[in-house]
Amino acid sequence: MTWLMNYLATTNPSSQSSVPSSVASSSRSSQSSVVISSSSSSVIVPASSTSSSRLSSSSLRSSSSSSIISTAPTLVYAVNSGGGKVNYNGVEYQADRFNTGGTANSTTDNISNVAEGALFQSELYGTFGYAVPVTNSTYSVELHFAEIYHTTVGKRSFNVSVEGKQEMSQTDLYSLIGADAAYTYTVNNVQVTDGKLNIDLTTLVDNATLAGFAIYSSTGGKFVEPPVVDPVATSKENEGADCVLGTAPAATSNAKLPDPFKKYNGARITSKAEWRCQRQEILKQVEASIYGAKPPKPEKVTGTVSRTQITVNVEHQGKTASFSARIEMPSNVSGPVPAVVVLGGFGGDTATIKAEGVAIITYDPYVVGAESGSRTNKTGAFYTIYGNRSTTGLLAAWSWGVSRIIDVLEQSGATILKPDAIGVTGCSRFGKGAFAIGALDQRIALTMPFESGSGGVPIWRGIPGEGAQSPSSAYGETYWLGDAFSNYTADTKRLPVDTHQIIALVAPRGLFIMDNPHIANLGPKSAHAAALAGAEVYKALGAASSITYHSNVADGSHCAIRPEHKAPMQANIRRFLKKESATTGGLTARSNATANINDWVDWITPTLN
CATH class of the missing domain: 3.40.50.1820 (Alpha/Beta hydrolase fold, catalytic domain)
Structure with a gap:
């Protein structure tokens, strides 16, 4: 890993003002990216803008078995965190689901490094997790990020674990890629043995964030659609379980008590x-x-x-x-x-x-x-x-x-x-x-x-x-x-x-x-x-x-x-x-x-x- 990072640094020197060294696209569709990997994780970096100073130890784990990834496993499931259904790099990302906790937010800012920015314009932030139902198998997980809120270094820090193993630590997206730029981190060799692929984000400083993720498998792993819950069966405990809800609005600072009659869409109930x-x-x-x-x-x-x-x-x-x-x-x-x-x-x-x-x-x-x-x-x-x-x-x-x-x-x-x-x-x-x-x-x-x-x-x-x-x-x-x-x-x-x-x-x-x-x-x-x-x-x-x-x-x-x-x-x-x-x-x-x-x-x- 060290020799490859040093090589990239010497052959592609870049300054803080250059195009951020983010993940511009999936390793499965980009021919202009270098993939730096360990036996279990990788970061895809645009070859034209790689900077060793941007590839911080908070998001990379070195390994003597580093290699270039060239295989293309089969898509299992993809989610747009905090948003609705979108397409990115030929993959259809489903509306946000399978999460516990987190608050949705979005921006209309243009996202650099990608031709299709919609996936990176929404986020789920906070301390939260996903439990995606899949068959027991081996998977790789692409985690997508963008810093759509902070504009200076040191304002955000968080950890990411996949299947209970910490894969990213003390991550500050702005220090890695700057503002409004796409970044993807891939975790390989994820073993699922309990029917759920778990992704957990923990806030250290002002909110962990995730734009979306895609799960792949080259060993036959599959997504398992959970059974539809009969609303009648839960109506006594939670009478609104069958309500179709939109996306909650982004949180804003408000010294007053929020209006209990205001719906997600901003309208107030009348009946x-x-x-x-x-x-x-x-x-x-x-x-x-x-x-x-x-x-x-x-x-x-x-x-x-x-x-x-x-x-x-x-x-x-x-x-x-x-x-x-x-x-x-x-x-x-x-x-x-x-x-x-x-x-x-x-x-x-x-x-x-x-x-x-x-x-x-x-x-x-x-x-x-x-x-x-x-x-x-x-x-x-x-x-x-x-x-x-x-x-x-x-x-x-x-x-x-x-x-x-x-x-x-x-x-x-x-x-x-x-x-x-x-x-x-x-x-x-x-x-x-x-x-x-x-x-x-x-x-x-x-x-x-x-x-x-x-x-x-x-x-x-x-x-x-x-x-x-x-x-x-x-x-x-x-x-x-x-x-x-x-x-x-x-x-x-x-x-x-x-x-x-x-x-x-x-x-x-x-x-x-x-x-x-x-x-x-x-x-x-x-x-x-x-x-x-x-x-x-x-x-x-x-x-x-x-x-x-x-x-x-x-x-x-x-x-x-x-x-x-x-x-x-x-x-x-x-x-x-x-x-x-x-x-x-x-x-x-x-x-x-x-x-x-x-x-x-x-x-x-x-x-x-």
């Missing part, structure tokens, strides 16, 4: 009927930027329900996992009863819940997603199924676990517990979990987060000014949040969504937020702001009385059971779980922890037909 798919657009942005993706129901979920325990068994793509939850039935009640899932046994007033004739399901979130793991080695039932390097955070994983519990309840015949009358509660970190669970499964009838703090109800945009736990601290404490949230810890104004829109995901179902105004680290002012803005969605949907917020309490102890919360909790349980007449609603904040909605909202709540 309640549109909310189903509007909710789906918000959900996808929340998953992409905050939680990570929550997968739909696995291929097989079975289990048992008794008066003391629920067992859950999951099978998916050859992998299995099991867990259980304890049940406490209320006294002197016969027949199937409603139930509240209590995360870690640590949430709202369980005595009041049971006194209402409602069962308690004590759910240990750590058996589904353990905090003892790390972002590169996540553990628990969820990660057993979806991989220990999944970019999905604990809050979405915990939600997945509760969804599987409800699956088993639905299959049980409803002889003990009513699957259509399930609530959820938790305090502190489990309050974050309860909030996410209610947002991510529409079968939850009543969501009751308790002092959830940063990563829960409080708006991210308000936290830095309130003295609450910082976004970077909440992200770094453990992997509650999806890996992609790392892109926003330094500047939450760039988030495409905020927590008022997570409240909107719960609407119009029951929501009772319990907060503590005495601990600034919990962000009670920001939580009140979220409730005020989220309540506008409830109002637009004709469900203003279905959201209750209460922080006017005297006891400032964290997660203390308070008498002020008892009456509104009883009312919410009676209305949303027992289907009885009860008066709910109202946003009651203590005077020292209030927000002004006009400080955060610059949109007008529409009257929906």
Whole structure:
């Protein structure tokens, strides 16, 4: 490798102002490119502009077995990251799919070094990954890049791994190719043994980026089109699963809370009927930027329900996992009863819940997603199924676990517990979990987060000014949040969504937020702001009385059971779980922890037909 780089440097000296030494075209179609390769990777460089100073060690790995690649394997599948279907060098790149996380962006700038620039004009950026279904075989992967945002060196740095092996490290595209220029990196000898070819990008400095990729095989490897998911099968958990969504707009800095009524295309919804798919657009942005993706129901979920325990068994793509939850039935009640899932046994007033004739399901979130793991080695039932390097955070994983519990309840015949009358509660970190669970499964009838703090109800945009736990601290404490949230810890104004829109995901179902105004680290002012803005969605949907917020309490102890919360909790349980007449609603904040909605909202709540 060294001799070839030195040779190129001496025979083709170039300056920083010359044509960038990027990948102008595929090695399969360009005759004017020199391919510098190791046994497992290569970079294609236009011969007329090669510069050894541009071929940094951050993207090349030398090998004594370096060679010139001349074979042309068969195309398996190609994807245009962050964009629609395009053609490049005779290859049809499909619209973006199979990704978890990432935010789409595009430019109209001309891309140098290529005749067909459309592929390089769009990108997916952030910390994200792809899992492309293929047969077990050996592949090569062409990774396409362009620096369409930054205009100076040192502004971007990221790593790229293929099938768990790091192939590019500390990559700064501008230092390699300058702005608006195409660059391609090829990884060879990729062995797939689990039916998925994984490509993972990790942000080091201001967002990893990918324009697209193409997968080839000379050993008979093939793409496997996944089965079409029956929308009806997932409609209860996610009623908008069948909505056809466009591409989310590029994220822009906005100090105000994003408009929950604005669609991807910039138009605003005008009817309640549109909310189903509007909710789906918000959900996808929340998953992409905050939680990570929550997968739909696995291929097989079975289990048992008794008066003391629920067992859950999951099978998916050859992998299995099991867990259980304890049940406490209320006294002197016969027949199937409603139930509240209590995360870690640590949430709202369980005595009041049971006194209402409602069962308690004590759910240990750590058996589904353990905090003892790390972002590169996540553990628990969820990660057993979806991989220990999944970019999905604990809050979405915990939600997945509760969804599987409800699956088993639905299959049980409803002889003990009513699957259509399930609530959820938790305090502190489990309050974050309860909030996410209610947002991510529409079968939850009543969501009751308790002092959830940063990563829960409080708006991210308000936290830095309130003295609450910082976004970077909440992200770094453990992997509650999806890996992609790392892109926003330094500047939450760039988030495409905020927590008022997570409240909107719960609407119009029951929501009772319990907060503590005495601990600034919990962000009670920001939580009140979220409730005020989220309540506008409830109002637009004709469900203003279905959201209750209460922080006017005297006891400032964290997660203390308070008498002020008892009456509104009883009312919410009676209305949303027992289907009885009860008066709910109202946003009651203590005077020292209030927000002004006009400080955060610059949109007008529409009257929906």
